[in-house]
Amino acid sequence: MSWTDERVETLKKMxxxxxxxSQIAKELGGVTRNAVIGKVHRLGLSNRVGGIPGKDDIEExxxxxxxxxxxxxxxxxxxxxxxEPRPVPERPAAPAAASxxxxxxxIPLRKAIIPAGQPLPPQPSANEISPEALASxxxxxxxxxxxxxxxxxxxxxxxxxxxxxxxxxxxxGLPSLPGKPYCEAHVGVAFQPMSARRDRRR
DNA sequence: CCCTGATTCGC
DNA sequence: GCGAATCAGG
Numbered sequence: 001m002s003w004t005d006e007r008v009e010t011l012k013k014m015x016x017x018x019x020x021x022s023q024i025a026k027e028l029g030g031v032t033r034n035a036v037i038g039k040v041h042r043l044g045l046s047n048r049v050g051g052i053p054g055k056d057d058i059e060e061x062x063x064x065x066x067x068x069x070x071x072x073x074x075x076x077x078x079x080x081x082x083x084e085p086r087p088v089p090e091r092p093a094a095p096a097a098a099s100x101x102x103x104x105x106x107i108p109l110r111k112a113i114i115p116a117g118q119p120l121p122p123q124p125s126a127n128e129i130s131p132e133a134l135a136s137x138x139x140x141x142x143x144x145x146x147x148x149x150x151x152x153x154x155x156x157x158x159x160x161x162x163x164x165x166x167x168x169x170x171x172x173g174l175p176s177l178p179g180k181p182y183c184e185a186h187v188g189v190a191f192q193p194m195s196a197r198r199d200r201r202r
Numbered sequence: 203c204c205c206t207g208a209t210t211c212g213c
Numbered sequence: 214g215c216g217a218a219t220c221a222g223g
Contacts, residue, residue: 003214020206035216037207042214046208151223153205 001030003039015040133188140185145173157183159190 001007007028014024021040022033040046141161147170152158157172158181174183182190 022205032216033207034218037209038214038216041208151205155204 001028008039008043011036011039012043012045015045133185136185137189140174140183141172143174144170146170147173157181157186159183159186 003011010028011024014027019027020033021036025031025033025036028036144161145156146161147156149171151173152171155176157174157176159172160169161172162169172183172186174185176183177187180187180191
């Protein structure tokens with residue numbers, strides 16, 4: 001595979017959108033994440049500064065020695081770094097999600113987290129969940145890995161637990177079922193046959 | 203162990 | 214220019 005204009009386009013778009021190199025590599029196909037990263041650097045759209053700059057952006061080598069004017073005015077053949085104040089792709093500040101059990105808030109997990117085609121975490125009311133599944137879920141949640149949003153991968157359960165408005169919030173994080181966004185227990189409450197829902201519903 | 207981006211360097 | 218290998222880190 002080669003970097004056709006179209007593929008580069010996809011790369012740029014996804015990178016700007018905050019997708020990881022490996023995700024982009026999967027999407028494109030025929031390339032590894034290394035290839036993607038390499039290309040990203042060559043394209044000069046590397047430093048994908050996204051969130052809080054942290055503290056120090058100025059580094060020793062460039063910032064320390066006050067150069068004389070003539071020295072400064074004469075950049076080498078390869079001294080052009082695009083100052084480019086890039087617009088930061090909006091970050092999902094915090095998922096305005098709530099526990100599926102205790103609340104009915106929507107969950108804006110963006111596509112960067114949930115693979116295409118996956119349904120968003122449902123918000124079943126308590127009376128739509130079988131007592132068995134409910135008990136099972138609560139048991140599992142005690143053993144949840146308590147991952148943060150950033151720690152989620154395609155293989156971790158993305159079921160939100162707790163109140164996102166507080167520190168008392170995390171994601172299940174247990175191994176997700178292959179092809180599913182949740183672990184076994186959470187899949188149990190997330191995916192229910194229509195018939196079962198109808199029977200249980202009032 | 204899963205993952206992330208960054209860098210190097212032979213091709 | 215390309216990207217595998219490697220590095221450094223969460």
